[in-house]
Amino acid sequence: MPSNEVSALLERRLRAQTQGEVLFDAASRGRYATDASIYQIEPVGVLVPRTEADIALAIDIARDLKVPVLARGGGTSQCGQTVGAALVIDNSKHIRRVLDVDPGQRTATVQPGVVLDQLNAQLKTHGLWYPVDVSTGAQATLGGMAGNNSCGSRSIAYGNMVHNVLGASAWLSDGALVDFGPLATLGTRAAAIAAFVRDLAARHRADIQARWPRVLRRVGGYNLDIFQSQGERPYTSDGGVNLAHLLIGAEGTLAYTRSLTLKLAELPRARVLGVVNFPTFHAAMDAAQHLVKLGPTAVELIDRTMIDLALANPAFRPTIASALIQSPAGGPAAILLVEFCGSDRNALLPRLKDLVAVMGELGLPDSVVQMPDDAPQRNLWEVRKAGLNIMMSLKGDGKPVSFVEDCAVPLEHLADYTDALTAVFARHGTRGTWYAHASVGTLHVRPILDMRRGGPEGGAAKMRAIAEEAAELVRRYKGAFSGEHGDGLCRGEWIQWQFGAAIGEAFRAIKRELDPAGLFNPGKIIDPPKMDDGSLFRFAPAGAPRPYRTIPLRPALDWSAWNVQNDPVTERTSAPGTGGDTTGGFAKAVEMCNNNGHCRKFDAGTMCPSYRVTRDEQHLTRGRANLLRLALSGQLGPDALASDALYQSMDLCVSCKGCKRECPTGVDMARMKVEFLAQFKARHGHSLQDRLLAGLPDYAHLASRFSRLINLRDAVPGAAWLSEKVLGLSARRELPKWRADTFWRSVDPAGFASRDDALAVARAGGKVAALFVDTFNGTFEVENALAAARVLKAAGYTVHAVTKSKGHFCCGRTYLAGGMVDQARAKAAALVDELLPLARAGVAVVGLEPACLLTLRDEALVMGLGEGAEIVAGRALLFEEFIAGELKAGRFGLKLTAADAPILLHGHCHQKAFGAVDAIMDVLRLIPGARPELIESSCCGMAGSFGYAASHYAVSIRMAELALLPAVRRQRDAIVVADGTSCRSQIAHGAQRQAIHVARLLERLLA
């Protein structure tokens, strides 16, 4: 690590000479100290370059100051190759242009920060794609993929990254920008490098031939064999030599890639899938060698544990179930997904027949589920791609650890190898779950180890012992120790083992030739540290210089569900609260983030709107989780939870709960933000704005009597400006219109059943619902509540409105948003008490505002409200969920007329997080002739009161402009349905369109 003076000088020079973002504060360095591996190394500082010139300058400055340089893309590497005590240069924010696409030649040239899915979306219009389909395609950058020589599920058909790169332009450590490509095209410097490598390889010819693993999947070490290709698939299709291939898989240790020229492939027009069900795991492994002879584009494994985990996940259950054949002995022990691609689906169907025939010959007739159609295939591939993440959602300190997860062996040995490695795991008191690329003999497997535990039973000791035994197996079966994810810190020391000392020296010579200054990513591939050096672990074990320990903390919410330990063999977890977490489980919940980077996706879903707008690691679910972890473990100094850095990181989290649903390990940052704010505000106190926004339910009843006066804020010139200056409420926004005729004042009690009447109807088996009217619909948009009641009554329901004299019940949401957990608890407790008799009697509690109603199913369960809250949660339904459920039960009927315009739906983030969007679509389809269209958007940006704050206004609008507002503007005549109060106000503000609650639409169309 360079001295403080040197890093200060580096920071100063980067600030003065580049236009990039220079991040040298402890929080930023902490955020870049990890990738998706078990390691953690604090960088010297971070540069987020705006231009290529910034990178070139940074390399020069770093060389001058002798500070190493580490290029970074999505930071999703699993082996620690993307962490180091270096200047980290993050290409992913600005260095992400597709420079050129040549459809005729089928090539594309890209900057290193381009994300794979981003490129493929662009190529689709040309009927092309880049076929190295890594599971992390939504977040992996081409620069990182090249660095790791990444490979996808279809590598048997298309090869690895190295087989699909035609050229690279890269900076060497002396600052020279060199074009790497086919030999005939090389300039002087590149030609000299080529000559050097050719001579070196010639000198080591015998060793190369003796030691090089002859499998498709070998990514360890450098590609010294480019002049005499040893792999199953030659580097180039014409047998020529391409010097760019030397850089592929070099993990950023040889040069800094400026651009890559890629070989594109025709986008397959048709795919068919056969899912083979096997009675034993061994049979599946043994079959792989026969199945590849059918010429599939993929043969992918999902084992029984993974099947069970997918079955247990509501999002995946129907999909995985559709691929299984039940037998008297139960479901399969493993399945293989066998895919065939081509230009014509009909021409592919006989391939499925061939598959069935081969399975018959192998003694397994009737073992194939045929999936000729796209949609079920797509869904099943999603389950397969989510494999690792499904596995990583295990709670407790034991985690599936990546270090022998992608050894590659020849297919004829696959069954014996997997049996033998399973026995190794068992000997060490653990177990692995197997999945992935059976077609190329690279199966992913991660034994469960507790890396925080020191000593002979600790993770580090077991990791080494297992790695040594696995290495012996790889040698016995003539495989490659490093078959997909790279070497990094966990396999660097095995390079020598795999290739021998002489080739190890040759690798060192290559490094010296290209990077004599030792500038690029030191300690990777050449001179790596020991894989089990605990001081480099994210969770440094007992015995390490700075063992990982959490601070004592009394959490405001109940996190005990995470405070557990697990059994590495059965994966059963201990009782909630028994995990020994000094923060009551909060830290363990935070530690569920394994840095896989899925929250960096842009294409679909909700997660993570703040990152989608800023593209800053700071405003990403992962960045937040990392910072919380560092704070909770004292690594950011004392009192870090009360620090400005933490506040800044959490500030733009709109609590959309996108991560709660979409983060593969279930990191629920919205809930964590409540906890954080509770801790932060306990120290700093609440602002006037906090109190004003949180206390709305308490003063709404009284304030509504003075509606005319309060509404002057948006009528009298200067009043809005004043409210911004004094209260921090954006002057650019109108506030909701106050009115005296609130729901509670305007309803005719005679029109609603009393609670006792509702209970009586329920006991008699009648149709009944309890309408929970929240503060927002009850105070500002009374018509929504009245409409809901009318619709339910029209469908024959007895409706009870949940009311109380002098005010109304509240779920506590506004208090939670301000981190005022005690006040929120009091509100929720009163509501739960009121609802409990109804819920016990089986009466559905029907709500209109997603954020409020769903509080009963979420935070109300972690505020210590006991069993009553669970019972109420079990009955709490959104208006549309209630109707959809009743429809399915055959109890719901409504006469509606057709709508006079197309219907556009914007789902509230919490509706999406709780899977309620399907329900609202079902309800909208009740409208004769309606074909509702769901707007594919993330958060509207309003997020309760978030968008009202002057400090959030710009970000809030940018979130809305990502997809929602343009979609609304595109369809001028559409009816826009949005159930969220804040969504409606954002749409009105940003697109000048009045969106309506679904209840209003149904009411309007009642026949």
Ligand SMILES: Cc1cc2nc3c(=O)[nH]c(=O)nc-3n(C[C@H](O)[C@H](O)[C@H](O)COP(=O)(O)OP(=O)(O)OC[C@H]3O[C@@H](n4cnc5c(N)ncnc54)[C@H](O)[C@@H]3O)c2cc1C
């Ligand atoms: C859940 C999960 C699933 C995965 N599935 C797959 C899979 O299916 N197949 C697969 O191959 N991998 C997989 N990986 C590993 C990883 O996602 C891939 O290797 C991915 O390609 C890395 O891309 P990145 O942008 O995150 O690279 P990073 O981690 O940021 O970087 C990777 C390496 O490239 C170097 N690098 C980055 N940019 C440059 C540059 N401009 N110049 C020089 N060097 C550079 C870095 O220094 C580093 O050594 C998976 C990882 C996870 C967490």
Ligand code: SF4
């Ligand atoms: S927050 Fe979730 S999606 Fe994001 S990196 Fe962490 S585990 Fe992955």
Ligand code: SF4
């Ligand atoms: S709650 Fe929403 S904004 Fe916050 S981290 Fe999760 S996805 Fe991002």
